[in-house]
Every structure is written in C-alpha cells, then in structure tokens.
Amino acid sequence: MSATKRLQRHLRRxxxxxxxxxxxxxxxxxxxxxxxxxxxxxxAALLGINIPFIGIGVALVLIYLIGLIVSSIVGKLLLAWLDRxxxxxxxxxxLYKAWKEISLTPGGREGIYGRVVLVPDGDQMILGFTSGDAIDGDAERICVYIPDTPNPMAGHLALIERSLCIDLGIPAEEAFKMILSGGNYVPPAIGKALGGELS
Incomplete structure (x- = not known):
C-alpha cells in the first residue's frame, strides 16, 4: 500500500x-x-430568586427523566421509530448503520465491545474487546478485537481461545479511557487481573 493510500485511510478512519x-x-x-x-x-420567577446556573440543574433533571422514559415500553417504541x-x-x-454494526450483533445482543478482556501476546498482555460468542464450528475460540492507541478504530481482529482471555468485568468506556489516554489512565481492574487478584 502506497504512502498516499495509507494517509488517506488514516485520515478517513x-x-x-x-x-x-x-x-x-x-x-x-x-x-x-x-x-x-x-x-x-x-x-427564577417561580422561586422568587435568581440562582446562577439553575438552568443547568433543570437540564440535567430533564435528561434523567428522558432516560427513564427511553427505558420504558413507550421509550422503546420511540427508539424503534427513530431507528427507522x-x-x-x-x-x-x-454512519448510523456503521454504528449499529459495531455496537450490536444481528440479534440485538451486545456487540464486539460488550466485554473487555486481556489476552496474552508473548510476555505481554493486550487489551481487547469481545462479545464472548463462540465461533461457528469451534466452540473454544472467540473473536477478539484488538484496538490501536490512541485511535481504537484502527485495530485488528484475532481468533483466540476462550480460556486464554481474562474478562475484566469493566464497561467499555473504562477501556476507551485507557486507550485514548495512551495508558495515563489504567482501570484498577487491570492491575488486579495482572496481580492475580481477579478470578
């Protein structure tokens, strides 16, 4: 691949x-x-006093209420309509189709970012993401996405034995913080896993 194509691919990603x-x-x-x-x-008119940034508090409460609505049956119907x-x-x-393909599997279950794992690579451990679903025809192996840093979208896919993967039990957001920070932030679960404290 030429340098120009590599640059174009990097810029696009x-x-x-x-x-x-x-x-x-x-x-x-x-x-x-x-x-x-x-x-x-x-x-301010209702309370009879002008409280600085009170509107931000109101906005946060409204966002919380929206979250409650979305999690309800009515919210699910609205999300289905928005999806269409x-x-x-x-x-x-x-863009939306690409996001859905990344975040969800066809059955609506958690996608490749559903679980955060550590996988061995020689004398080091690598951070990866997996849905945990076995590969058809090989129940012992799972697909693990190994992200690059600081751009997690530019990674590669590996087929790894399930027994070699250490499930960290942390949300994907925690792993992304570590990736995007270049290791300046490390979730405590990783240290525990490497120290043998995580089952």
Missing part, C-alpha cells in the same frame, strides 16, 4: 472516529444550553 465521538457530545451540550436558557427566567427514520436519511444512514 480518524475523521469517522471524531464524528462518532463529537456527535453525542455536541447534542448533549446543545440540549443543556437550550434548556438552561429557556428555563432560567421561569425558574435514521435509516432513511441519506447522509446519516451510513
């Missing part, structure tokens, strides 16, 4: 990684800013 990271953050900030501005005066809507939008459709 990095750009997509940035989009996936920026969209949820931008939406959250926009919602909080809007609710803070809209609720500032009504809340996003799959019809030309530009968002490809």
């Amino acid at each position: 990095t750009f997509l990684t940035g989009i996936f990271a920026a969209i949820p953050l931008a939406v959250t900030v926009a919602v909080i800013a809007y609710v803070e501005k809209a609720s500032r005066e009504p809340v 809507l996003l799959l019809r939008v030309p530009v968002l459709r490809e």
Whole structure:
C-alpha cells in the first residue's frame, strides 16, 4: 500500500472516529444550553430568586427523566421509530448503520465491545474487546478485537481461545479511557487481573 493510500485511510478512519465521538457530545451540550436558557427566567420567577446556573440543574433533571422514559415500553417504541427514520436519511444512514454494526450483533445482543478482556501476546498482555460468542464450528475460540492507541478504530481482529482471555468485568468506556489516554489512565481492574487478584 502506497504512502498516499495509507494517509488517506488514516485520515478517513480518524475523521469517522471524531464524528462518532463529537456527535453525542455536541447534542448533549446543545440540549443543556437550550434548556438552561429557556428555563432560567421561569425558574427564577417561580422561586422568587435568581440562582446562577439553575438552568443547568433543570437540564440535567430533564435528561434523567428522558432516560427513564427511553427505558420504558413507550421509550422503546420511540427508539424503534427513530431507528427507522435514521435509516432513511441519506447522509446519516451510513454512519448510523456503521454504528449499529459495531455496537450490536444481528440479534440485538451486545456487540464486539460488550466485554473487555486481556489476552496474552508473548510476555505481554493486550487489551481487547469481545462479545464472548463462540465461533461457528469451534466452540473454544472467540473473536477478539484488538484496538490501536490512541485511535481504537484502527485495530485488528484475532481468533483466540476462550480460556486464554481474562474478562475484566469493566464497561467499555473504562477501556476507551485507557486507550485514548495512551495508558495515563489504567482501570484498577487491570492491575488486579495482572496481580492475580481477579478470578
């Protein structure tokens, strides 16, 4: 592969990684800013006192309530409708489909980022992600995605014996913090696993 193609591939992957990271953050900030501005005066009039940043508190409460609604039956119906809507939008459709393929398996179960594991590589241990599902025809092996750092989207897939994988029992977010920080942040579970304290 030529240097130009490698650069193009790197830029494309990095750009997509940035989009996936920026969209949820931008939406959250926009919602909080809007609710803070809209609720500032009504809340001050209701309480009879102007409390700085009270709108941010209101926004956080609303986001929590939205989470409760989404987790309910009505919320699931709304998410199904939103899912169909996003799959019809030309530009968002490809991004949304890619995100679904990464995060969920066809049956709606946890995807490749469902479990965080350590796998041996010579005299070192490597951080990886797996759904834990056995490979068809070989019940002893599972697919493990080994991410690169600091860009976890540029990794590789390995087929590893299940018995060699140490399940850390931590959320994927903790592992991503470690990857993106280049090791400046290490989840305590990793130290325990390497020290033999994690079963």
